Structures are given as C-alpha cells and as structure tokens.
Amino acid sequence: MDFLISAAHAQEGQAAGGGLIEFLIMIVIFFAIMYFLIIRPQSKRAKEHRSMVESLSKGDEIVTNGGMAGKITEVGENFIHVDVADGVNVVVQKQSVQSVMPKGSLKDL
Incomplete structure (x- = not known):
C-alpha cells in the first residue's frame, strides 16, 4: 500500500527566506511605482485645475x-x-x- 500514499518525510532544512535588505528594496520599489503612476499625475492635475479656477x-x-x-x-x-x-x-x-x-x-x- 506504500505506493498509493506518499511517505511523510521529516523536514530536511530551512526554506530559503528573503533577507531584510531584499524586503526593504521591494518596499521602496513599490512606493516609487505608486508615486510615479498615481500620486504625481493626480497632484499635477489638481495643480492645473487650481490655476484654471484662479484665472476665471x-x-x-x-x-x-x-x-x-x-x-x-x-x-x-x-x-x-x-x-x-x-x-x-x-x-x-x-x-x-x-x-x-x-x-x-x-x-x-
């Protein structure tokens, strides 16, 4: 019956985990993408609208x-x-x- 059920093996070692530096780099890249794709264009549009309203x-x-x-x-x-x-x-x-x-x-x- 051993061929139908795989045998349980003990954990052989630690799984490779990311370090703190890789995690921080990933967070910085994420915020840079958010800034250039969302925050910067929205603030630019708001500034243009504000100047248009002031010039009416x-x-x-x-x-x-x-x-x-x-x-x-x-x-x-x-x-x-x-x-x-x-x-x-x-x-x-x-x-x-x-x-x-x-x-x-x-x-x-």
Whole structure:
C-alpha cells in the first residue's frame, strides 16, 4: 500500500527566506511605482485645475462638472454667475468648473 500514499518525510532544512535588505528594496520599489503612476499625475492635475479656477474671469465660456455650458457674467470669491441661456443665470461654485472653452464655442451650440 506504500505506493498509493506518499511517505511523510521529516523536514530536511530551512526554506530559503528573503533577507531584510531584499524586503526593504521591494518596499521602496513599490512606493516609487505608486508615486510615479498615481500620486504625481493626480497632484499635477489638481495643480492645473487650481490655476484654471484662479484665472476665471468675466466673459469666459465654461463647462461645469455637471455638463452645463455657459458664459461667466460675474466672478466672486467662491462662486460665479453663469449665463446659460437668454435671461437664465445660474450661480455655481468655482471648483465645479471642469474646463474653459475657446471664445465663440457657445454660438456653435
């Protein structure tokens, strides 16, 4: 019956384990990859958005995060007034502006 059941052998030696230095190098490489693939591009996008929001001025044509397009009629400290149609003004937060469109884009719509 020995051919159906493998015999149990005593542990012959220690399994090869990684050292502390290899572990630290692997952790450093992992954090470097996370920095260059996630953290750095996100902070760059946030910086570009912050500078775009700070440069908003009267007459700019914008698109909000909700997809509403309009022309800025008044700029406040935290809010802007946007003319979305003839006689329709909407007040939105500056941070909700997704992008600034080129002048004359709203006439094409």
